[in-house]
Amino acid sequence: MKTIFFTPGPSKLYPTVKKHLKDAINKNIPSLSHRSSAFQEIYREASRSLRRLLRVPKDYRIFFLSSATEAMERIVENCVVKNSFHLSDGAFSDSFYQIAVSLGKKAEVYRVADGSYLDCLSITVPAEAEMICLTHNETSTGVSLPLTCISHARKLYPDKLIALDIVSSVPYPALDIRLVDCLFFSVQKGFGLPSGLGVLIVGPRAIEKSLLLKKKHISTGSYHRFERLVQYDGKSQTPETPNVLGIYLLGKVTQDFLTRGIGKIRQDIREKADVLYSFFAKTPGFVPFADKRLRSDTVIVIEVTGGSDKLLDHLKEKGFVVGRGYGKHKKEHIRIANFPAHTKGDVQRLLKEIKRFKF
Ligand SMILES: *Cc1c(COP(=O)(O)O)cnc(C)c1O
16 A cells, blocks of 8 residues: 655655656766766756745855754854844744754744744844744644744844744745845755755855854854855855765756746645645534644644544554644644645545544
8 A cells, every 4th residue: 555644744755756766876876976076066956946946046055954953053053143033833943942042042032822823013022133033834833924924024123134944834935035044944844855955045144144253253163154165065065975865856856846837836735725724624523723824834733632643543554644743732633744745636535534534
């Protein structure tokens, strides 16, 4: 039986990954030197395609790291002398805050109760904060920040840097990248790829800030400090031996996304989200968790009356792996990923099986 992963990362592989993996082996990609011109071409292809897909401005750099978690650490290390500000609406946005604390920064956090509405305009960012850290899509609770929150933050605090986590929504949000200074994701969610690769997009103001830290003799890290990443990006390379296969696959899948069309990908996600939410709205035993105004289209979090364990076991038996609730919601919630890899047929088959489940 074929198993479909609806887990919010790692998740179902994008359908073309199998072919690209085979090609990669046949072309000896995993054996290539990361200093060879063949690798430089792979790097350029991935970078160029991402630039087109996400409309990355010319003066923004694209860096390849090991994960989104690493990106959080690099951002704080390179852009914050002392004070950062974090909006936390769940476990992932909270880990951004925890990383800043671990790095010895004076981080402040504004916490919102899980799943509840938050009015961005009512939040005051402390004057001393150098950077505002936001999470577009909180994967633990299924809350998605409206893009207007980001433009408001830019307008209200033009002198502060803004970092944005788009791990579990990319490439869905039609974001104006100029509104932020650092943007990051890992590839095992929306891109439907194997894990082990993070992408960090950095604007000129963030790079300038990292040079200011250096001037003040504050550590910005070692091999992955922005200065070094910029230097290597200039030769289409990374300081260390990177995930060459991952970068190759990312370039290929990004091209597949471009061929399918970003408009079509977004429309498909919107339509599948509508199908999912309307099913759960009319099916007894299920209640969408997040406030209606902030419900995520890419990670659908549903509270299951009487607990989610039995349903998840049942679905697994039938070939559908759905995400468990996160942290303290482990036994109450299910989390369904709605990524570009998931077809309308996948969603229909999943819902048919959920309908059959007897509580
Ligand atoms: C998964 C996830 C992360 C962490 O990604 P890693 O690749 O495990 O580092 C960070 N933020 C959000 C919103 C996520 O969903």
